[in-house]
Amino acid sequence: MVYGYAGKILHIDLTTGKTEVETPNEQFYRKWLGGNGFVIKYLYDGLKKGTNPLAPEAVSIFASGPLSGTLAHGAGRTHFGAKSPQTGLLADSSAGGGLAAMLKYAGYDAVVIKGKAASPVMIVINNDKVEIREAERFWGLKTIETQHRLKKELTSEYKIACIGPAGEKLVPMTSVITDTRVAGRSGNGAVWGSKNLKAVAIYGDKDVKVADMARVKALYGEFAQKAKENLAGLSKYGTTALPASINAFGGMGTRNMQFETFEHVDKIGGETLNTQHLIRHRSCFSCCIHCAKDFKANKLNTVSEGPEYETQYSFGSMPAIADVDYVIAADRLSDEYGIDTISAGVTASMVMELMERGLLTEKDTDGKIYKFENGEDLLELVRIIGEKRGKFGELIGKGTRALAEKLGGDAYKYAFHVKGLEPAGHSPRAQKTMSVGYATSPRGGSHHDARPIEYGLPPEKRNTTEGRALNAYNTQNWTCLGDSLVVCHFAEKIYGTSVTQVHSDWINAVTGWDTNLDEVKTMAERIYTLERLFTIRESGKARDGDTLPWRVMNEPIPSGASKGMYTPQKELDIMLDEYYDLRGWDRKGVPTKATLKRLGLEEYS
């Protein structure tokens, strides 16, 4: 047994109903670590090139890491992964809550699912007992009610992950929900839906043993002390205070990226939410920061855990909604249907801009007009995506790329996506780290590969390509490692945004290994590079796929503190060259044989 791990990986074939337990050796764990590493390893090996993401033979994974179930920061987080029905590339997405910790307590490090059940089912794991149970009665239910009913049947001790009606209907931009936490991005929900898998319920009462308990407690103690001293704002507001500062910085995407400042930012900001809408603070399992909040939409008579910053952007500034009640309500509605708030909000904003420009008319939208600033219009767009209602609802559930392709003409200029995934609220025009970061992310527009680390810098220091490739490389390595451990990325506010000795310290204290900084960095590079190979295999593209939305490369920010900034192709090319050099990929963006050898990936060359 390796300390920190359960030592078992559960394989489930929903076509045959058979389950198998794999017991990997220590070398496997030390090579692939957990979470993100397990996801890409089982996805790359388990899925044949070009497999339809919604075909029975597609693979769906969720995984814990060595730190899951311990005292580490957010060690209940779960990493989900599949081939994305939205982008056709990697769909890995991490959810808060406590599912992965419970998975470890049940005795498994990861679950690898393939096949398709003949009718709706759920997987019920109670320690060593794994059952595939009929779940017809839950099909069609929204996510919160699904979990309530399941807990009533099974006892409230279970941790549950489930999909909503949107995932059942195979809407591409769908999420998996656990408690009120969401693995939002790239469509893991539809993959579950395609397998007729409504839910997974887990209960475990086994130990998670660590190699050096005193050291683990000391590391936690240092973290908790620093969190108390430095992260009071995150505890108080969560990420909801960010709109004010990001708006002042000039990087708050507004009206579908026509602008990067939002005139009503205060109305959707942290002060408004905390003084008029806050019900309670919430925490993920094993986290002393408790950044999550339950908010009430006073006029609309609903509550939501959230919005957080990304949703204040996607349902607030992007569609120019100045009434935060609608942001809260759209957030809850998205969670209930099981759709991604970022992709849904950005796509809704594109619809609004296209209608304003006359590029989209009532003929295309099943007779409806959608306008910026209108909260009811936003809710309606969320509903038609979530319910896959009408031809238009079906179309926009695929995201901005599909909408632009369908319309043709100039519509592509207003489609804000990278590799088919809508970017989060960290502007690639206002910070070039995010330009090269989004362009090289295996997921596309994900803010959890490269991290936005240029906040606080004045525009003259930001309007340069210098050092941006290195920023992207370093932050991607950190997030890749964090998603493999699996811990929360907010730890970067204490440990920094690159892989450091403290990550190696945590791994050693938990596992008893003698890793050093070099080995841990190599782990991150290995996992990230296999993700790159997956991207190349599934898209047939390398450098030619590493691109940015039209607006980012052609239209300077028109106003605000970042006025004039954008990233023309010439600048992106400079950063890509530097980036590939750092990674040991050739100038076409393909990992070299020497790099694969260095990373122990010879079998993939």
Add this chain to the structure above:
Amino acid sequence: MKHIVFDEKKCAGCNLCELFCSSKWYDAFNPRKSRIRIKTEDYVEPKYSVCLQCDDAPCVEACPTDALVIDQDLERVVLIEDLCIGCRLCVRACPYDGIYWHKDYKLPIKCNLCEGDPECVKICPKKALEVGD
């Protein structure tokens, strides 16, 4: 008597108390071995359960071997491990779901206030736990 009191308005549901409790007494991270339990649910306040160290304790009444006794000094109900036969009558007798059983042990899992200095109270990040009457 003294016992752990809980403020559900402060608790954010991190369950760190369970991890510290189980690791202190059983050298493992395992919420099912914690002597305090926090139940978190979406959109409602968390609930807790722990031994309330009752003055007139049903578990003491139920124990056939007098292994559970009132400790007047520390104002608590204490388990004398040598006397316990693992019959679990105390677990059943407790009306508050404050005593637990785990198959790995032959003794009930019950809060003893950490000999007067409870770990969960010390580490709770939200100060939602304290020793009270």
